[in-house]
Amino acid sequence: MSSPSTPIYWDYLRLPQLLSLQGGLDGDERQLMPDELHFIVTHQVYELWFKLILVELRLARDHLAAPHVLEEHIPHVVHHLRRVNTIMALMVDQFGVMETLTPQDFLGFRTKLMPASGFQSFQMRELEILLGLDAEQRTDPEFGDPLEALRVFAQGSPGGALAMAHIDSAEAELSLLQALHTWLERTPIQGSGPDDPDDDEAVLGFVTDYLAAQTASHGSQGSRLVQVGALTKPAAVTRFASAEELSRAFLFATDVPPEDQTRTRRIRAAILFIESYRELPLLSWPRVLLDTVVELEERLVLFRTRHARMVERIIGRRIGTGGSAGVDYLDRTAQNRIFTGLWAVRTMLLPRRALPELKNRQVYGFAQ
Numbered sequence: 403m404s405s406p407s408t409p410i411y412w413d414y415l416r417l418p419q420l421l422s423l424q425g426g427l428d429g430d431e432r433q434l435m436p437d438e439l440h441f442i443v444t445h446q447v448y449e450l451w452f453k454l455i456l457v458e459l460r461l462a463r464d465h466l467a468a469p470h471v472l473e474e475h476i477p478h479v480v481h482h483l484r485r486v487n488t489i490m491a492l493m494v495d496q497f498g499v500m501e502t503l504t505p506q507d508f509l510g511f512r513t514k515l516m517p518a519s520g521f522q523s524f525q526m527r528e529l530e531i532l533l534g535l536d537a538e539q540r541t542d543p544e545f546g547d548p549l550e551a552l553r554v555f556a557q558g559s560p561g562g563a564l565a566m567a568h569i570d571s572a573e574a575e576l577s578l579l580q581a582l583h584t585w586l587e588r589t590p591i592q593g594s595g596p597d598d599p600d601d602d603e604a605v606l607g608f609v610t611d612y613l614a615a616q617t618a619s620h621g622s623q624g625s626r627l628v629q630v631g632a633l634t635k636p637a638a639v640t641r642f643a644s645a646e647e648l649s650r651a652f653l654f655a656t657d658v659p660p661e662d663q664t665r666t667r668r669i670r671a672a673i674l675f676i677e678s679y680r681e682l683p684l685l686s687w688p689r690v691l692l693d694t695v696v697e698l699e700e701r702l703v704l705f706r707t708r709h710a711r712m713v714e715r716i717i718g719r720r721i722g723t724g725g726s727a728g729v730d731y732l733d734r735t736a737q738n739r740i741f742t743g744l745w746a747v748r749t750m751l752l753p754r755r756a757l758p759e760l761k762n763r764q765v766y767g768f769a770q
């Protein structure tokens with residue numbers, strides 16, 4: 403016979419408790435409408451995945467936020483982020499399960515839900531905040547900041563205190579974006595570190611050489627496009643000149659206040675440097691990390707897009723139970739980008755043969 407401390411499967415996993423939580427507001431599954439159990443279970447599974455994602459994300463962030471991130475610690479960061487990415491891929495697919503709900507069946511209980519909505523998923527908001535999404539992007543031009551709506555609902559709701567504790571905690575923490583920037587800032591660029599004398603000159607030198615190499619590369623691409631008749635000469639000149647202007651503004655960080663320009667320039671140059679010379683031994687884990695972060699954001703965008711298509715299929719373009727414009731709102735959120743530098747650099751990368759010459763190569767070899 404088993405004692406209360408014997409780890410039986412159902413006790414360890416608290417299955418009696420877990421399986422008693424699908425009764426909706428009345429706490430009684432017999433009161434549910436047809437298909438409502440499907441709706442509740444699917445959402446609960448997502449919330450459990452969010453819970454695990456948040457834990458993994460904090461572990462990754464903590465490794466990355468250390469004052470000195472040893473090379474051998476980067477695989478730990480990547481390990482946790484890869485788990486997040488794998489879960490996210492699953493979550494994207496899981497919308498197929500939700501989609502087995504027909505529009506008519508959903509309409510059978512939709513009014514009963516109002517104003518409940520994924521809008522109030524405090525774990526999803528926590529995830530956005532922990533990743534580093536800024537309030538400006540989160541704020542919808544029509545609906546405003548969904549976090550404000552969440553705060554309003556938190557007052558007087560039984561789960562409100564917990565919801566706000568999650569949000570407040572995330573807002574007080576370092577985001578993955580901030581930790582990534584602090585780590586990137588220390589990347590040696592052409593062999594120069596942030597504490598080296600004349601480091602800013604080294605960074606500016608790299609950026610200037612890169613921009614010159616870009617102009618040369620654009621020149622040959624432009625000639626080719628004109629030669630094959632795809633563009634007129636003036637159109638080619640204008641198009642490439644505007645791309646070069648964008649690269650220049652980004653790499654010289656003219657979009658940030660003057661007091662932040664040196665740091666921002668260093669961070670952006672570091673991304674460009676790692677992506678450009680990604681085969682160097684010392685940069686091999688850093689570039690895997692950057693790839694993993696890009697993949698994370700790509701999957702978040704896919705999550706948003708897939709959710710929006712599922713919503714369009716089930717409720718069309720009507721207003722959401724949370725009060726937003728519905729699909730139009732959701733499609734707008736798919737435009738949000740957190741790791742903007744990682745995306746921006748992709749537009750300006752050059753083929754290997756066109757890269758500026760690498761200086762101080764010995765800095766990037768394997769440790770002896």
Ligand code: HEM
Pocket residue numbers: 444445448449500503508518519520521522523526548709713716717721722723724725726727728729731732735
């Ligand atoms: C019948 C199924 C579903 C429908 C019709 C639906 C519909 C919507 C709509 C219209 C919104 C916009 C806010 C509003 O006005 O309510 C929304 C937001 C949201 N939904 Fe769903 N949803 C469904 C299932 C799910 C599932 C399974 C999840 C899984 C977690 C989910 C997560 C979210 C999240 C996180 C938001 C907030 C998005 C943001 O503000 O960025 N939804 N949903």
